[in-house]
Amino acid sequence: MKKLFYILTVFAGFAGASLQAQTVSPDGIAYSDLQVEKQGSQVTMSTVANLNNLQLKSQNMVILTPLLQSADKAHVIRFNPFVITGRARMKALDREIGFGNNPFEQEPVVVFRHKKNQAESIPVTLTTPYESWMRNASLVMEANTTGCASCDVASNITPLSSRILPPLVTPTYELSYVVPPAEPVKQRSETHSAYLNFEVGKSVLLHDFKNNAAELSSVNKIVNEVRNDKNLKFTEFNITGYASPEGGYDYNMKLSENRAKAFATYMKDKENLPASLLKVNWEGEDWIGLRHAIKESNLADRDKILEILNISDINKRKAQLRALNGGRTYRMLLDDYYPSLRRIDYTLAYIARPFDVNEAKQVIKTKPQYLSLNEMFLVANTYPKESPEFKEVFDIAVRLYPTDPVAQQNTAALEIERGATDAGIKRLEAINTPEAWNNLGVAYAKKKEYQQALEYFTKASNAGVEAATQNKNALSQWLDEQ
Structure with a gap:
């Protein structure tokens, strides 16, 4: 091992969150300006060890070992130590190293000779590959003080941060509710x-x-x-x-x-x-009404009747109906099914007049068919999204306009918002609009199918849906932080 020199690496420009103002260890070392930053797959932590109040005997040495550990202690990272010595101990170290002996289990980052009554500090910078357990990990400083002949004098552990990284917060996504176009007439x-x-x-x-x-x-x-x-x-x-x-x-x-x-x-x-x-x-x-009535029935010879009803020649069709089952089926048709065909x-x-939103809030209770989708949407927006009134308006809209893509899309958005994700997806799969793609992205994100969610967000974002761009960025950033 080479001779250890008095080395200080100055750390500057670290952009991260300061986790505490100052922590003082039992031996008088004050740790301040602790900052943590996660960039991609790396976590960097920094602090400053202030030695102004450290009372270290000339023959003693303090080995400071930063430890990053999970809450259950199942994961522990021991970083290379920082060594502080008194004057006499530094000379002894130099002799020991000169004879080829290595007194340290881990190579020190720095060996620093402490001088009493002087303003001294050591910048500490730690970098490690990120692992998921680090979200709930604590950073502590283990200090072991030895005297001459490396005999133990004292030891202590100083907590620097009980949690180095904030918990991951699942992104919130913005659903697209489409304002239906106004209906002129x-x-x-x-x-x-x-x-x-x-x-x-x-x-x-x-x-x-x-x-x-x-x-x-x-x-x-x-x-x-x-x-x-x-x-x-x-x-x-x-x-x-x-x-x-x-x-x-x-x-x-x-x-x-x-x-x-x-x-x-x-x-x-x-x-x-x-x-x-x-x-x-x-x-x-x-004949259309008869075919529908028979199809909805549970008659024993239902399928045979339907087969006959498909005969293109009307005279042959009538003849076979009269002959079916010895005429018993035809008499049943005459008594039970033919009267409703007459x-x-x-x-x-008619044309319904336009209604303002206050009028529409009353009309929707009694004659909702008089309202346009646009008027219903304006009514819905007078209520909080989580309210039963908001949901009721969309239920009415999709019931009265079952084939309208806007009504279907807005109802699907509400279903996704309220946890009926699969029902929302089923509605949206039949709608090919950028807003529907964004809502499908939200639905798949809630189902934790993130790749499919990103594909829909990207597709909607490329089509100009601003909410999709925000959703894509939020999900991408969250995935990067995993």
């Missing part, structure tokens, strides 16, 4: 069915025939609700007539036409609907 419509009875083969609408009075009363109530609402402008009353498929095709087509026109005449004459609002259509036999559908079209 809020055109709305609602469709209802009237199951009116006519005498066999006839198309005269009799008010008091069978249950017609009740059906027409229901129509009256629905129509008056729209035309008497000052918030609405009634624009169209569209009528479509249907018939059940027994009998001849052309006959049923004409029957559905005549009965639709009879209903239109009734609405014009008895309900005083202007002729300009009335639009009359007819579809004849309602109906008139009517659609009321």
Whole structure:
């Protein structure tokens, strides 16, 4: 071992967090300006050991060994020591080293000869590769004082920091809520069915025939609700007539036409609907309605009926239905399924006026269909995001606008925010917008699928979503600090 010289390495320019002002050891050494910095895979710690109050006998030596240790002491790093000697001990060290003896278990960073009553300090700089356990590690200084012949005199441990690095805080991510575009004209419509009875083969609408009075009363109530609402402008009353498929095709087509026109005449004459609002259509036999009803049923021969309904030739279709199961199935269809096909559908079209946010907060409770998505969004933003009212508005929006991507996206954002991450992902996978990509990034980050999260954040950031840029940077920095 070479002769140890009086060496001091000056440490400057360390940019880190100062963890404490000053700590004084039992032997009078004062440690100050402790700073810690993690850069990439390296952790650097620095402090200054002030020796002004150290009372060291001429023949004694203090070996200062910095220790970095985990809370459970399972991990310990012993750094190279800093050695402070008295005058006589320094001479003895020089002789010992001159004879080729190494008195130290670890090579000292510096051997410093202490001079009494002088201002002295040693800058201490420690660097080590980062490991995750260091987040909760403490830094202490072990001091062992020996006298002549290396006999132990005293020892102590001085805590410099109970935790060198702050705990990792999981990033918070910003979800994208999209403001729906304003709707210049809020055109709305609602469709209802009237199951009116006519005498066999006839198309005269009799008010008091069978249950017609009740059906027409229901129509009256629905129509008056729209035309008497000052918030609405009634624009169209569209009528479509249907018939059940027994009998001849052309006959049923004409029957559905005549009965639709009879209903239109009734609405014009008895309900005083202007002729300009009335639009009359007819579809004849309602095979679509029958197919849907059979598909939703649990009939024993359901699949066979559906197979027959797919026959393109209507006459063959009808013949096979009549013959199925010895005619028993057809009689069941006539009794249980055909009556609901004999109906008139009517659609009321109207325009809803614009509402300010205070009006909209009341309208959404009773007639939410009168509101645009934009108006609903403004209502939602009057409530805290964590409130049940905020969630309720988005639930209403997605129920009334189930195919609208903005409604779906905002509902997905709320689901992710409230922990229903998988439900949010399922909604968003069908939406191809930058804001949806950002929200998918948030969802996957919450699921700890960080690589996929970064891919979505990057994609959304490149498309100009500012929140995605912030989310990507926060996640990247957090991953770097692991």
